Amino acid sequence: MVTALDVPRLVAGDDFLLRAWELGDLPLVQEASDDDLIPLITTVPSAYTQEAGEAFVRRQWKKASSGGGYPFVIERVEDGRPVGNVGLWLKDVNEGRASLGYWVVASARGQRAGAAALRAVAAWALGDLQIPRLQLYVEPWNVASQRTAERVGFQREGLLRSWQRVGTERRDMIMYSMLSGDPT
Numbered sequence: 001m002v003t004a005l006d007v008p009r010l011v012a013g014d015d016f017l018l019r020a021w022e023l024g025d026l027p028l029v030q031e032a033s034d035d036d037l038i039p040l041i042t043t044v045p046s047a048y049t050q051e052a053g054e055a056f057v058r059r060q061w062k063k064a065s066s067g068g069g070y071p072f073v074i075e076r077v078e079d080g081r082p083v084g085n086v087g088l089w090l091k092d093v094n095e096g097r098a099s100l101g102y103w104v105v106a107s108a109r110g111q112r113a114g115a116a117a118l119r120a121v122a123a124w125a126l127g128d129l130q131i132p133r134l135q136l137y138v139e140p141w142n143v144a145s146q147r148t149a150e151r152v153g154f155q156r157e158g159l160l161r162s163w164q165r166v167g168t169e170r171r172d173m174i175m176y177s178m179l180s181g182d183p184t
Contacts, residue, residue, distance in 0.1 A: 013116035018072040021060040083108035097133040137173040
């Protein structure tokens with residue numbers, strides 16, 4: 001039996017809040033769709049239409065309702081503006097591990113939204129959910145995302161050759177992990 005998940009509201013540092021997706025977040029989906037890279041490695045539509053944006057938001061709801069994971073919107077506290085996404089995916093939770101993914105739209109990069117969100121979800125997953133191992137994958141060229149993971153305390157484990165399909169080709173990924181005993 002599948003257990004639906006309730007996406008909680010989490011405080012992410014002083015400047016950000018994490019919450020469930022809403023249809024009011026379509027401008028965030030639209031900006032992410034216009035990014036050259038976000039749609040390649042996520043399910044954000046590469047050509048935005050209102051229908052495609054709504055379908056993306058509904059997929060986030062389904063991930064939670066099917067027990068697949070916790071999709072969060074990263075919202076800036078100062079003005080309530082959604083600026084990105086962080087997700088905790090539970091496909092391998094019965095093996096004692098879960099994976100994370102995150103993105104921040106171009107207009108909000110450099111504000112450390114990704115690091116604040118990743119730190120909050122990692123602490124919550126390791127503490128409250130008691131998941132022993134978290135992992136995430138970053139393309140070798142994506143130095144900003146590597147810095148984000150390392151700033152939060154994820155440890156680089158190694159290069160996974162031809163690990164993931166990105167767009168139309170297979171690409172290498174660097175695996176990062178954080179264990180329940182690691183500092184966050």
